[in-house]
Amino acid sequence: MHTFRVWATLPKQVEVQVSGRNHAMQRDQHGWWKAEVASAGPGSDYGFVLDGEGPFPDPRSPCQPNGVHALSRVVAHDGFKWSDAGFRAPPLAAAVIYELHIGTFTPEGTFESAIGKLDHLVQLGITQVELMPVAEFSGQHGWGYDGVDVFAPHQAYGGPEALKKLVNACHARGLAVLLDVVYNHLGPSGNYLAKYAPYFNDRYHTPWGWALNFDGPHSDEVRRFFCDNALMWLRDYHFDGLRLDAVHAIFDMSARPFLEQLGDEVRALSRQTGRPLLIIPESDLNDPRLLWPPEHGGFSLDAQWSDDFHHALHAVLTGERTGYYRGFGKMADLAKALHNAYVYDGQFSEARHRCHGRPPTGLDGHRFLGYAQTHDQVGNRAQGERLSQLVNLGRLKTAAALVLASPFVPMLFQGEEWGASTPFQYFTDHPEPDLAKAVREGRRKEFAAFGWKAEDIPDPQSPETFQRSKLNWEELVREPHAGLLDWHRQLIKLRQSEPALSDGRREAVQTRFDAGAGWLMVERGPIIVVCLVSDRAQHVPLGEEGPIILLASDTSIRVDGSSITMPPDSVAILRRR
């Protein structure tokens, strides 16, 4: 016996179809329909018939074994044998996050195959794995941001059971696991929610489709849908936290915003279970309100993705100034980012054509993620080039040192640790020809504005674009990959052993630089990071006598009295005597 429930305010009649037979459902005053079906249970496939149309997948489908247009399958979450009792995620202050995409992380591209690579992450010093979205989306492969069955782990990755195995295996190795969830829109294919109820709000537009209804009529249930989704991943799949995709596209004018409610509900679950649970929004608003405590009018979310540090670093290292790198590129921006997180905290932004941001007053460095690469910053390039395709080894090592010695929570993107030679390109697998064409042409048009020819843009729909983006694990034993991997290991080890480096107090970060000469120095208590971004060697004045070199990107780096001799494009980490 299984009880089916679904919220559907729009149809006049709802039935549940199980094994080809329709069963009548009863509606309550809030628009929830219910039916008990004696013959159904875990493993049963079902769909809802709305006013005679359908069957359609359950908006809260826990499993879509045959894709986004087919029947849903009942899942019993209590069947899995967890072995992670007592596992507690480390705090953000001690975290090093690793963002990965299941489909390209391993050759097989599944949850289970990822387990084979976890020891690599442990040896690297990673504490938190972050999975890019796993909610069922149209087609076999894709980035995952166009998910439509937000409660169902993608079947091509292995579905619900396999995902639990992966999380359990992470916990067995002491790795916490975060999940990227998309609460700002749903994908264009397989989205049947609008047939059920007002999930969408026509007052607002997102760049990717209909905005979700967080403040209009019936929005309480839409909030319930997403809050329940968050709680499900944390409770039934044992995730240790969520990354919220692009919250700047969550439009909500209400007096008690959805993000505040979500934070409150997740904190309540954390108190109830005794497990630390994190909410980490991605935001391009440079608005500290996401993080401020309620008594300061904020939502108390744990930390945020913020791209300013990335952009400042990337623009200095690559010299790129187009698109969103406009208004970045000065050494002063990078120095500011290293202690302020936001470069734009109120000033005019050339890229945005308006003033942007607000000072992150009172917020610790551990409330911000710091990274040199992410799926977005790599994958949203025309050809998905990693930083390792854009700059030399010295600059790559500099990027790693600045990220891993920053006051922020450092994050790496899969393969970054060895300068993977594989790109991370934009790939989709839409079966609908019109949609496939629109995605292909949209991508070409987007980059045509930057002077790219259509034939130089990888076709998102081509299976090769996906294949090309898979990591090549064989290369990491070869140079320069092996050396770069070792550099990351040493940096993480140093960060984790040196209290000054995991100190999150932004005001304790001191920076000095000479933009003309190309050097930047970051002082964190007794630790000094010196980097030179220049093709000319320099003697960099240290301002004090003889610090000891802890790590150096180049064997020719040496300290002479109160200066350090740096070859072109090099970095060193020193300790004061």
Add this chain to the structure above:
Amino acid sequence: MHTFRVWATLPKQVEVQVSGRNHAMQRDQHGWWKAEVASAGPGSDYGFVLDGEGPFPDPRSPCQPNGVHALSRVVAHDGFKWSDAGFRAPPLAAAVIYELHIGTFTPEGTFESAIGKLDHLVQLGITQVELMPVAEFSGQHGWGYDGVDVFAPHQAYGGPEALKKLVNACHARGLAVLLDVVYNHLGPSGNYLAKYAPYFNDRYHTPWGWALNFDGPHSDEVRRFFCDNALMWLRDYHFDGLRLDAVHAIFDMSARPFLEQLGDEVRALSRQTGRPLLIIPESDLNDPRLLWPPEHGGFSLDAQWSDDFHHALHAVLTGERTGYYRGFGKMADLAKALHNAYVYDGQFSEARHRCHGRPPTGLDGHRFLGYAQTHDQVGNRAQGERLSQLVNLGRLKTAAALVLASPFVPMLFQGEEWGASTPFQYFTDHPEPDLAKAVREGRRKEFAAFGWKAEDIPDPQSPETFQRSKLNWEELVREPHAGLLDWHRQLIKLRQSEPALSDGRREAVQTRFDAGAGWLMVERGPIIVVCLVSDRAQHVPLGEEGPIILLASDTSIRVDGSSITMPPDSVAILRRR
């Protein structure tokens, strides 16, 4: 010689046309065009020619002598002889506001004719006059919320000079003057702003037209436009404050929202001039963030229009429960509103189909306007009936007593003080036949949903609808008008002489009621307001011995020991011994 300036990022060429001759303008890097024209000066008519098209009115036109589609006119603000040096508006704690609509306040419908009625307001005890929007709109008459030249006082009301005369005359009588401004949309006719620059934002929709661009590219200049508009009214026209129309339709995701910036700029002007200046938003969000101080994440605006108290009072007095009165009507709602301002501070609202609001923690009663009638609540009825057309004299007196003895800043709508027999209907004067038709049909359709027949809805475009809405000043010497006017005068006098009544501490307001019997008692220190909303006389228990009657709606009301005998639909104000 006059220097013309205009912000125009969209055209490639901008000229200014004066006396039929085009003059080239020079563009700066921010998109501001400038030209000095030797032959022009105050009184010159001009327009801007955009890429050879036009001339169009200046977005910042200070005067539109020939309507919204015609040329703008240069105005010199330093020519007026002000005689109000040293005038300072009374604080909100001492304020009684009077909302009026220039077009219908007097038979002539002009700024200057309104001066003749100011002594009536002074005698009534009004401290703050609030003018419904006066910015130039399409046609001769209208409510004013579809203004398009937001810097130009409506010509049919008398234009800039006459408006200054009115403000000066108010100040001469000790009356402060507030102006209603519309910063959420522009009207549908005569709106040329989109030809100049991105004033509008296509990410958001308002019910009335394009949303303004407060957070997209180039929004700094759009904010400048509206902030400068606010500062102009306060500085050049000597207004003492602004009422902001419907801020729930101002969409703005930025880290430093427009409303915060506006508040900051107005406070800076206030500090600089030593004049108290108020910003009073109308909001249906029940969100205290508008009022909270910045250290609590708020915008520190002075007070807000909030309809919950109105709706609670109106629903109890009239028994109406449709439209936005759904979810109001219980005596408990009215009692809650009297100390909490918001009835909905987080609960489920039937009318909105979602939870609504947030507790107004820490906010004084003087941060909320309290009213039984406004232009909206009267005029948005199918036939624009005032409360005096809906309830008997006893209930009218009850409404007045509850408003004027509330902890809020009381506000009356023109003619309310004498129970004017004239309605305030929805009237427009669009010269465009299509627009006229759309407005007429839209109005009919809106009320058809509530069962109204088309022929019973006054035609907004008919001049008679406007004429019918003008106050009839001859009636106020006749009963029952004269008696009701006297009742209001006595209530205001009592409020202004009795410190307990102007005490804004919401926590000092105690309420008791018997919903079945229909009585409600409001205790404010030594003052007790007792009202009976019932067609049956009652003995209402006072809970103490023999308070003295200060004001009574009916001569038969009397105190007997610890109870008060109330005839049907009556109200009394008592003082404890």
